[in-house]
Amino acid sequence: MASLFAEPDQERLRRRLAAVTNGDLTGSEIKKLVAGDVSMIEDLAPTAKQKVAALVAPDHGLEALVGGSTPDFVPIAYLDLARMSAAAVARVIDGRRRPRGTGVMVSPKLFLTNHHVIEDESAAAEFSIQFDYQLGLDDLPEPVSEFRLAPSSFFWSSRVDELDVSLVAVGNRITGDRDLDRFGWTALSSAGDKHAEGDFVTVVQHPEGDFKQIALRENRVIGRGRKGTTLYYATDTLHGSSGSPVFNDEFDLVALHHSGGSHNDTELDDGRPLPPECNEGIRISAVVDTLRGVHDSLPAACRDLLAEALNPPRAAAAPDSRAPDLSAEPPVTGSGPTILTGDLRLPQLVITHDRAPTVGSLPPTALTMPALTVPAPAITTLGRASLSTAPPAADRQAPLERNDAPDGRYSARRGHDDDFLSVPVLPPRIPAALVKECAIPDGRRRSAANVLLRYHHFSLAVHARRRMPVFTIVDIDGRRLRSINRRTGEVESAEVWYADPRIAPDEQLDQSHFAAQHPRLFDRGHMVRRLDPAWGSPQTAKRSADDTFHFTNCCPQISAFNQHLWQGIENYALTNAAADKTRIVVITGPVLGVDDPQYRDVAVPREFWKIVVRTQDTRLRATAFLADQGDALDRALASGPESFDDLGAVDVFQTTVADLEKRSGLVFGPLRTADTMPTALESSAALDTLEEATW
Incomplete structure (x- = not known):
């Protein structure tokens, strides 16, 4: 019997189904669903049913699964998430004021785009990025805020035939009246439940260098490349869309748009040939895995900046008059918890893992940062104090x-010392x-x-x-x-527990x-x-x-x-x-x-x-x-x-x-x-x- 779902990776499918059903199904129920038994989803919320339906293979009918619903419906909050996430997307222009591509803020200070958009540090020093290059409700251009790039503070890049990404610090404002923190950023994560074959993706982009656009629906994940670094999807993109963020329906960042058609891989991870009409994106999990390996070799100042990107103090976009007011409550991106940090004087880097194949050692082509003396952390003398349940x-x-x-790799665990x-x-x-x-x-x-x-x-x-x-x-x-x-409330329901395969x-x-x-x-x-x-x-x-x-x-x-x-x-x-x-x-x-x-x-x-x-x-x-x-x-x-x-x-x-x-x-x-x-x-x-x- 053919699988009900399009995703061939059963473990990834289970994790994705657990995410889109928001914990309403137990692990055993999800296993039954993967096996084709849909009886247990009758009581799911309509939006959860729709997200399950999106993962169903094209040659299977949806009526029995979702009761006549269609996966084209999304909650109204989707528009709020789209607006907040799109605020962090900017157009890249070169020193001659020509549009070169698109990119997205992934921390309060770092901007992510393709290597073939910003190839090296010298180019980045001449480039700038423009936020709000878009039409407003009156169909007139909105005021643009433009910022120089600051590669002397941070620049890292991977070649086109590897990851085709550049990560660069953003510098001073050139024009406009909005500070950089008003545009927010999109959190990086390599969690393995962000996409599965059949999922919808949304691309926010500057096609042909024009005003900001968004490609909605009819944009399905086709599969992942065999090398573990690419994601393939059917989405409308044009020249100038290079470096655009690719989001899932929860607006988790799943890929960075890279090219129309195939470029960095020749077949899907299950051995199928690549479809003739598809778009190729670089998987964010591959980017995160590579940056994790780079982190410890960087100067202290750069480790701090990179740690802030991979362990963000706040997820998603910042407050703005054109988006929902977020001043009272930290925003949440996707199904994960809101993430807070404290003092970032020390190198800090915490990453989620992915089931994707580990990317090999990819040499950074540019790692130029100023030297910085990092002060030693203050040591507090310990003594008797009043009881507090707060962490140290x-x-x-x-x-x-x-x-x-x-x-x-259980053999690598050393246990208690x-x-x-x-x-x-x-x-x-x-x-x-x-x-x-x-x-x-x-x-x-x-x-x-x-x-x-x-x-x-x-x-x-x-x-x-x-x-x-x-x-x-x-x-x-x-x-x-x-x-x-760990936010208050039903925290435990968001936790996933695992059997130890070493014992029965x-x-x-x-x-x-x-x-x-x-x-x-x-x-x-x-x-x-x-x-x-x-x-x-x-x-x-x-x-x-x-x-x-x-x-x-x-x-x-x-x-x-x-x-x-x-x-x-x-x-x-x-x-x-x-x-x-x-x-x-x-x-x-x-x-x-x-x-x-x-x-x-x-x-x-x-x-x-x-x-x-x-x-x-x-x-x-x-x-x-x-x-x-x-x-x-x-x-x-x-x-x-x-x-x-x-x-x-x-x-x-x-x-x-x-x-x-x-x-x-x-x-x-x-x-x-x-x-x-x-x-x-x-x-x-x-x-x-x-x-x-x-x-």
Whole structure:
């Protein structure tokens, strides 16, 4: 049976369907939809149905799928997104005032166009860009604001037969009365859910160098080139459209228009020949992957500018009288979260990943920037302070975007470093009886060492029957953290979790354990928080954060759990506990009790434990905590498995390391003698603040 959908890449199709259905379908439902079962989409919103219909292969009828609707309909907000996104598009003119092409702002300071539009630094020094070169409602030209380019501040380019892109800084205004920040920018991302074959794309352009135009609808994605750098689509473009941004229906930037017909590839990635009538664009994912590799070799000033483009302080366009007022709320582009940054004095670069083939090493043809002395970051002396659940200052410097599929190279993961602190900290010892209960990767001989699964900056072991961690151990470097913007509301619904292929599927949780809760009782609770391992180089930080979305790192926790005191323990330790060099190791796990209540086919832990390990004056310090969700869990489950309304509170206690050994069945060794809890005290009362704990 022929596939219902045009997209041949099944993984990409699943990710795209998850994006356009806005989380309303579970992973298993999306798999059924990909297989041709459309029954589960009857209750989708009309716009979601239309976006699904756009992905259907041309030789399949749409009526049964969308109930007679047509994918030509779009929400009225589409016009607002188009207007905001188009504001960042400018016409490129050379030193003789001749139009050369189109381009788009991709940060507050950087402009992206084709290499064959701006070939080198000397040309860029003579060129300028014009915003608002367009007709208004009265069919008269609008006032133009023109800016010089500033290649001495930043210029990077890749040849026509490679990526055919140039990225250049924008300089001073020449004419007009509008500042550069009034035009906004379009965020770069290589997320793998931005397009699929059959999707509509929209091109904002200056055809023949004329007034700004927009090509709407009847513009379908045909496929991707075999080399992984090109996207093919059927859209009306003319000479002068080179460098135009190609958007999907959510106005995520998916490609940079490059040429009419084929130029950089000869066939599609599934082996089909290229259609005779098509347009070729350079995939933004290929551009992002290449810029990621370039970043660390740049001078400090250039790293900052590039980081701002790849980790933007605000997504999409800036406020303007001709567009919707955005002053009250940061704008959102596509389905991803609004992204905020803080101080950009340090090199910052966080990228999302794509499933596309990795682009090879593409040498930059021009990298000319002034030298800049970057001041060292201020070091704040740590001391006792009032309790705050806000992240440490360091982690506010570089937000990470939404999570992506984990890197598939599991053999490259080193896991927890025993020597991360100035005194060695080993993972908990697993007794032989418990080792027999742990999941073990295929092909390994069962031993305490071999049941340890290593990820980026953390390790864990999984209880096979209970399908959740026995423990996790993570290394946290507070000075090098990259922060994650997580807006209020149903954040969890936007997160995608993944199975670890190293162990059997029935030895780990999956989305079916958390889907379709009405109302939701359980969250997919991180044992290693997303933020904790997200430090180091930008690439490593992103990979580490993505690794926390393995189901092996997950336990069911009531929805109130993550909003409680428990969530701030790592932050408090980094900012208030005088940790040596602000490094800590955190060991966390559930208490796997024999009487834990059952929900669906999972026994839900009543208690969770955590040990924060640090050094002070070269001596280990270990502070142990126990969080109890038992009372709230019992009340919730007693009211019926799908009808809870009062979740109650989660109690957090300080306890002893020895007590946690009894509860967990693990052996913590030297941490017992490093325990900060006085032996004369007992954990008889729940903590109201972390200041009450003995650190």
